[in-house]
Amino acid sequence: MASYESASVPRISIAAFCETEDAAQVVEKAASDRRMSKAHVDVHHGTLAAAVELFQNAPTPNLLIIESLRDSATLLDELDQLADVCDAGTRVMVIGQINDVELYRALISRGISEYLLGPVGVHQLIATVSSFYTEPGTEPLGKTVALIGSKGGCGASTIAHNLSWVISKTLETDVALADCDLPFGTAGLDFNQDPLQGIWEAVSAPERLDQTFLDRLLAKCNDRLSFLAAPASLDKPYDFSESHFDQLVETMRTGTPMVVLDLPHTWNAWVRRVLATVDIIIVVAEPDLANLRNAKNLVDALVQLRPNDARPYLVLNKVNMPKRPEIKPDEFSKALDVQNLASVPFEPGLFGTASNNGQMIGEYDRKHAVGGLFEDIARSVTGRGDARARKASPLTSLIGKLKRKAE
The missing domain is CATH 3.40.50.300 (P-loop containing nucleotide triphosphate hydrolases)
Known part of the structure; x- marks a missing residue:
């Protein structure tokens, strides 16, 4: 079994949207770990589309964890929609089922913080979340x-x-x-x-x-x-x-x-x-x-x-x-x-x-x-305005650049 080193996660808000019960249980177990004790974690049984709908009229958390069973084209299209409702500073981590380097590159170019191939374990999830905020060279959270x-x-x-x-x-x-x-x-x-x-x-x-x-x-x-x-x-x-x-x-x-x-x-x-x-x-x-x-x-x-x-x-x-x-x-x-x-x-x-x-x-x-x-x-x-007055997040700005290049 792989070994994952992780430090305590700071006081952040996390929302997870899980399509499978197994993924939801992993996030819930991670949330109860001592290293995640300061974080506020909400687990939703739903798709990426459900996340887009929810955050139309609500501020997005510091970290979004999305499990997607969709094909590459559908996943990228739904992430484009998510970018339109994402607040500045929100990180997005995707758990998927497609082992494809081209998809990984497309996700990273869109501002996704990490893509993990499912199924993921509790320690792997904690270590990944921890790395966003505690690794040397990481910008201060606050x-x-x-x-x-x-x-x-x-x-x-x-x-x-x-x-x-x-x-x-x-x-x-x-x-x-x-x-x-x-x-x-x-x-x-x-x-x-x-x-x-x-x-x-x-x-x-x-x-x-x-x-x-x-x-x-x-x-x-x-x-x-x-x-x-x-x-x-x-x-x-x-x-x-x-x-x-x-x-x-x-x-x-x-x-x-x-x-x-x-x-x-x-x-x-x-x-x-x-x-x-x-x-x-x-x-x-x-x-x-x-x-x-x-x-x-x-x-x-x-x-x-x-x-x-x-x-x-x-x-x-x-x-x-x-x-x-x-x-x-x-x-x-x-x-x-x-x-x-x-x-x-x-x-x-x-x-x-x-x-x-x-x-x-x-x-x-x-x-x-x-x-x-x-x-x-x-x-x-x-920078957490309503859905009609969002400030561009890194995810939004990168997608906008890609769209302009395509045009």
Whole structure:
């Protein structure tokens, strides 16, 4: 029997579509293995066509496992249809019955991560999935999103916490949230938890921080959302070097598909370093003149710091506050030359009650329109739009190139 070496699979979502009972049982046994304990695995008894139908109106997981008993032409045609509904970043692994090198080449050219000749064993399946995320040279799994307020009290932490919750619950994606405001952070309060350990333990000894240690420090909010709480105490100074948070961010990226960093409203070496290295930045501001000035300074500094990256996003918070002169959202975003992802209305009763209850807006009032705004923000930063507004995945883009060549 072949020997398969495999490391633990990170916190990813996996959906398997199996045409045979044997394949479904293999996936289910793999899902119960200790090395797959962090992954969320859904097993469907159905064909590739069923997967296409399901994901017409639902986000695709990090990994799709497809068993197909179809001939080569039908398989390739159905994969073309799957590409049209695949979200960016989704990997696809196919288990087939055709031992043909030409088919293998055609599948790889279409962006398929792996083609396995069935039947597959439990250890082979685990090792293949593990190799996607843990082999040397593999790109980090997680996308990093940093939120920073343009002015103290503008609600950046509230946006960060609700955004993390929506990504985990609505988009069904695993999220790790780091409350980086060590002396005054509110993540513990907002999620109604008081963990004994958190981000202080993670950054106080970066040389010993690995995935196992991080797992012990993360507090769970739900099945898909974990967070590193700030100590929120003033018994020690929190002076860090420029690279002090590098190991934390890299370790979080290795094990979780989405990493949300709730940064304090300050400007020092380590905050600047984090902002220089993350994938996406959201500047949160209120629609007044002081916020506009600060946001303009922030955006200008970040564009200079990240000349080859996309410009930061904007989220306007506490919009339409009674009796306050405000800058219109369109004018605010135009002055910064950035995209405004959402204008969150001033709703002190809604946010105050949810905060006092230790709940997110979607928990406190799932039908409130503000919850839809957080979902819009979540879909923008994750690239998980609806079926009519998908961002091109590697699978989609490669198939498109092949089609253009054929024409």
